Amino acid sequence: MSAITGDRKRVTTHRLSEMKLRGEKISMLTAYDYSMARIVDQSGIDVILVGDSASNVMAGNETTLPITLDQMIYHGSSVVKAVNTALVVVDLPFGSYQGNSKEALSSAIRIMKETHADAVKLEGGSEVLESVNRILSAGIPVMGHLGLTPQSIHKFGTYSVRAKEEAEAKKLVEDAKLLEDAGCFAIVLEKVPASLAEKVAKELSIPIIGIGAGSGVDGQVLVLHDMLGINQEFSPRFLRRYHNLFAEIKGAVENYVQDVKSVDFPNKKESY
Numbered sequence: 263m264s265a266i267t268g269d270r271k272r273v274t275t276h277r278l279s280e281m282k283l284r285g286e287k288i289s290m291l292t293a294y295d296y297s298m299a300r301i302v303d304q305s306g307i308d309v310i311l312v313g314d315s316a317s318n319v320m321a322g323n324e325t326t327l328p329i330t331l332d333q334m335i336y337h338g339s340s341v342v343k344a345v346n347t348a349l350v351v352v353d354l355p356f357g358s359y360q361g362n363s364k365e366a367l368s369s370a371i372r373i374m375k376e377t378h379a380d381a382v383k384l385e386g387g388s389e390v391l392e393s394v395n396r397i398l399s400a401g402i403p404v405m406g407h408l409g410l411t412p413q414s415i416h417k418f419g420t421y422s423v424r425a426k427e428e429a430e431a432k433k434l435v436e437d438a439k440l441l442e443d444a445g446c447f448a449i450v451l452e453k454v455p456a457s458l459a460e461k462v463a464k465e466l467s468i469p470i471i472g473i474g475a476g477s478g479v480d481g482q483v484l485v486l487h488d489m490l491g492i493n494q495e496f497s498p499r500f501l502r503r504y505h506n507l508f509a510e511i512k513g514a515v516e517n518y519v520q521d522v523k524s525v526d527f528p529n530k531k532e533s534y
Contacts, residue, residue: 270306270347271347272346272347273308273309273347273348273349274349274380275349275380275381275403275447275448277349278308278309278349278447278448278469279447279467279468279469281308281469281480281481282467282468282469282480287480287481287482288308288309288469288471288480288481288482289306289307289308289309289481289482290307290308290309290310290311290471290481290482290483291307291309291310291311291483291484291485291486291489292310292311292312292313292315292316292483292484292485292486292487293310293311293312293341293344293486294312294313294316294319294320294337294340294341294486295320295337295340295341296340296341296343296344297344298486299340299341299344299345300344300345302348302486303344303345303346303347303348304346307348308348308349308481309348309349309350309351309471309481309483310341310345310348310349310350310351311351311352311353311383311483312334312337312338312341312350312351312352312353312377312379313353313485314326314329314334314353314355314356314412314413315412315485316329316333316334316337317329317355319485319487319488319492319493320337321333325412325415326355326356326412326413326415327356327357327413327415327416329355329356330355331354331355331358331369331372331373333355334352334353334354334355334373335352335372335373335376335377337352338350338352338373338376338377338379339376339377339378341377341379342377342378342379349380349381350377350379350380350381351379351380351381351382351383351405352373352377352379352381352382352383353382353383353384354366354369354370354373354382354383354384355413356413359384359390359393359397360386360389360390360393360413362393363392363393363395363396364396366384366390366393366396366397367393367396367397367399367400370382370397370400370402370404371400371402374402380403381402381403381404381405381447382397382402382403382404382405383404383405383406383407383450384397384404384405384406384407385406385407385408385411385412385413385414386406386407386408386411386414386437387406387408387433387434387436387437387438387440387441388436388437388440391440391441391444394406394441394444394445394446395444395445398444398445398446403447404444404445404446404447405446405447405448405449405450406438406441406446406448406449406450407449407450407452408434408437408438408441408449408450408451408452408454409424409425409434409450409451409452409453409454409459409475410423410424410452410453410454410474411452412452421453422453423453423454423455423474424452424453424454425454425455425458426455431454431455431458434451434454434458434462435458435461435462435465438451438462438465438466438470439465439466442466442467442468446468447468447469448468448469448470448471449462449466449468449469449470449471450470450471450472450473450483451470451471451472451473451475451479452472452473452474452475453473453474453475453498453500454474454475455475455476456475456476456477456478457476457478459472459475459476459478459479460476460478460479462479463478463479463480464478469481471483473500474498474499474500475500484501484502488501488503489501489502489503489504489505490503490504490505490507491503491504491505491506491507491508491509492507492508492511493508494508
């Protein structure tokens with residue numbers, strides 16, 4: 263990947279810190295394949311997350327749990343090949359870091375060596391701190407993830423807003439500070455009260471990226487397939503659909519089918 267494309271400089275973890283200091287919001291979207299990542303990168307996005315949400319939008323699973331480390335590496339490698347300027351972060355999938363810090367380091371090293379990504383992301387606070395520390399000790403940048411943590415869906419039993427109660431909110435703040443002190447360069451806060459997210463963003467010096475966490479944080483992230491309207495089944499309050507690609511693609515395919523059936527395609531100009 264080149265260091266500079268046109269007049270846009272390569273986004274780094276240090277640059278994200280500088281953006282927070284000067285109050286410049288950070289834009290982040292998911293991508294899982296070369297073609298879409300190329301479009302997203304050329305659109306000026308700051309961070310591309312190769313999310314374990316690929317389990318849902320690419321593989322059709324109900325949760326993020328089934329996706330494997332090998333599959334995340336495949337998606338990460340495909341994305342990195344398309345990117346010239348954005349910072350690329352790859353999710354550590356469920357089972358690749360929880361409860362075993364040596365396995366966590368091994369998983370993170372595989373992602374960095376085989377995808378050439380810039381960083382990894384994992385879910386949890388004090389419960390995974392040993393894994394965070396071990397990964398960071400190898401010089402691998404880590405993005406944290408607190409609030410609603412989809413890999414723990416069977417523990418919580420719901421995708422509802424997290425940290426509404428005082429005890430859970432207090433733990434979230436404590437976990438955020440633990441991750442910052444450990445050396446994480448940024449934290450994603452998912453589906454938490456806006457006031458709590460703003461408090462965390464003000465108290466921490468590292469960037470806080472929100473998804474369903476209000477506007478008082480340092481940046482925003484959405485799943486690409488959700489915001490483009492490719493996925494029609496998912497409609498949480500925090501999602502703004504910027505397009506309806508489902509309808510556009512479906513219409514184009516229907517036109518193609520009709521043209522083939524009526525022998526309108528290919529015509530003489532489209533034949534050799």
